[in-house]
Amino acid sequence: MAASVxxxxxxxxxxxxxxxxxxxxxxxxxxxxxxxxxxxxxRLLGTLENKRFLIKNTVTxxxxxxxxxxxxxxxxxxxxxxxxxxxYLRHLSAECGETVDFAVMDGDHVxxxxxxxxxxxxxxxAAIGQRLPAFCTASxxxxxxxxxxxxxxTILSKGLTRYTExxxxxxxxxxxxxxxxxxxxxxxxNQEYERDINAVAAPILAADGYPIAAIAIVGPSYRxxxxxxxxxxxxxxxxxxxxxxxxxxxxxSVMVPRNGS
Numbered sequence: 127m128a129a130s131v132x133x134x135x136x137x138x139x140x141x142x143x144x145x146x147x148x149x150x151x152x153x154x155x156x157x158x159x160x161x162x163x164x165x166x167x168x169r170l171l172g173t174l175e176n177k178r179f180l181i182k183n184t185v186t187x188x189x190x191x192x193x194x195x196x197x198x199x200x201x202x203x204x205x206x207x208x209x210x211x212x213x214y215l216r217h218l219s220a221e222c223g224e225t226v227d228f229a230v231m232d233g234d235h236v237x238x239x240x241x242x243x244x245x246x247x248x249x250x251x252a253a254i255g256q257r258l259p260a261f262c263t264a265s266x267x268x269x270x271x272x273x274x275x276x277x278x279x280t281i282l283s284k285g286l287t288r289y290t291e292x293x294x295x296x297x298x299x300x301x302x303x304x305x306x307x308x309x310x311x312x313x314x315x316n317q318e319y320e321r322d323i324n325a326v327a328a329p330i331l332a333a334d335g336y337p338i339a340a341i342a343i344v345g346p347s348y349r350x351x352x353x354x355x356x357x358x359x360x361x362x363x364x365x366x367x368x369x370x371x372x373x374x375x376x377x378x379s380v381m382v383p384r385n386g387s
Contacts, residue, residue, distance in 0.1 A: 136162060137170050141179060144191050152188045210373065215242045215341070218365045222358055224345040227252055229265040229327075230382060231273075234281040236265045236340065250323050250344050258319060261286055261300060262293050264327035265340040267313035271304040272329050272337040278304070292317045312359035317347055324350040328362040330382070333375045338382045341366060 143151060143159040151159070157167045171189060174180040178194040211228045219226040219242040228240040235257040252258065260266025261282060270278045286295040294300045307313040312328035327342035343350075343358045350358070370378070 133170070136160070136166065137174060140167065140170055140174065141191070150183075150186075150188050150190045152186075156189070211240050211339075211341075211369070212242070214365055214369050215240055218242075218341070218343070218361065219244060222343055222361055224343050224350070224358070225250055227265070227342050227344065229340050229342065230338070231260070231266075231269050232257055234260055234284050236260050236263060236269065238265075244345065246345070246349075250346060252344070259287065259289075262289060262315065262318040263342075264313045264315040264325035264344070265342045267304060267307055267315065268327040268329040268340040268342070269337045271307035271313060272331060272335065274336075289319050290317055290321050294318060310356075310359065311363055314352070314355050314359070316352070316355075322347050324355060326350070326355040326359045326362065328359060328366055330366050330369065330378060332379050338378060 139160045139162075140156055143156055148155075148159075153164060153167055153171065156171070157164045160167065171180060171182075175182055175189075175192070178192045180189045181192045182189050215226045215228055223244055223246065225244045226242045227238050229236040229238045231237075237257045238252045238254055241252055241254055258266065260270055270281065273281075282297055282300065286293070286297065286300065288295050294303060303313075312326055315325045315327075317323060323344065324347045325342050325344040327340045329337035330339040330341065332338050341362050343355075343362060
């Protein structure tokens, strides 16, 4: 390995020695952590400090990560915040053959940020930026089932408008539906907002279990009967597991901030 490449590798090892459990380290602790001599570590620390990747406390002599990481992270998040979900949505749409959308909570409604339309001749798709009531849409019920109870009750107290003959307007019955949603991990809307349109959705949960976004599959009811919606619900859950693993809960929580009631 060339000397320059070795130095880069060692510098990265030093940076990676800082974790959530070890946010502040001394030169000796870093040297022990990465298995290098103190002289080598001291030289590399000087370079990382000059480039603002590390900051040295002049009183304790210990190091912590520098503000350069915040600058770089903000660039990554700015580029990713609008587009990061699209590859996952496209893959899911291709897998299931239906329209897939990505929504966040907006008061007592959900708002759709990304929509990938199916290639079917007959297809259903919300418009990007469209707001729909939470209590009778699959995406909205995916949120309501996992929100803190007080938050969900505040939303439902604003009233349940009947949109179709299948809209649930009984709070008690809706709570039973939300309990079932929480048990199985995904919500189902059977022509509750629009006739002949079904949807299934699952929430993306933060580390503390708070729903920060929802992914839904929507289509005509004749293509999405109950049995198929259950299958699609599991497919959405699998996609969310992949997102959680590849994107990470910390990044998701920053890119998809929580929306209040």
